[in-house]
Amino acid sequence: MDMKTILVVDDKANVRIMLREYLTEQGYRVVTADNGRTALFMAREEKPDLILLDIMMPEMDGTDFMRIYRKEANTPIILLTAKLEETDKVLGLELGADDYITKPFGMRELLARVRAVLRRVEPDEPGQELLQVADVILDVDGRRVTVAGQDVDLTPSEFDLLAILMANPGRAFSRLDLVEQLQGIALEGAEKTINVHIRNLRLKIEPDPANPRYVETVFGVGYRFCKE
Secondary structure (H helix, E strand, O other): OOOOEEEEEOOOHHHHHHHHHHHHHOOOEEEEEOOHHHHHHHHHHHOOOEEEEEOOOOOOOHHHHHHHHOOOOOOOEEEEEEOOOHHHHHHHHHOOOOEEEEEOOOHHHHHHHHHHHHHHHOOOOOOOOOEEEOOEEEEOOOOEEEEOOEEEOOOHHHHHHHHHHHOOOOOOEEHHHHHHHHHOOOOOOHHHHHHHHHHHHHHHHOOOOOOOOOEEEEOOOEEEEOOO
16 A cells, blocks of 8 residues: 655644654654645645645635635645634635544544545445436546536545435435444544535535535434435
């Protein structure tokens, strides 16, 4: 298996050093940046497999970085946030982040989140069939989605969430069910991200996101994909 590259973006040198040393010991190649502007250059040059991104930084913060970078690539992003940055967490998820972890965090929890996100974007074994429900087609191996014949660009988390729902049309999933299937483990705060991912997904695939045709809300339970 090829060594995965992780880009760590944080304005605090001690955080960058700590994460670089720990993740290197875990078998990852780590590159770092101290602000969003430098991170854009590093991401374009290094093409990392995953980005750990601080939100509050000088010159260019994490949200501005995502506004630009999400137009160029769907590299998985895990936000590094402070406890008081709840609105920033939601904004970050809306801009295409896959997950977040709140500072101060334990290194084992961080590693679990990194592995969970990277596992989701690993290619599946060849031979998987296409998933098709109504006029939505999802190519598992090619990680490609079309709606009514038009390509739709999804983040890794949005793609995997859609794949779970489409593989079981008509089945209602709770938010906890979706978290566990996405990550393989229920991590603190992860359920809160599901609503944002669903909202983003609807904006991209629904003809009228305010009246969803494909991803339906099951009140008191969670979500399901329409049968037809």
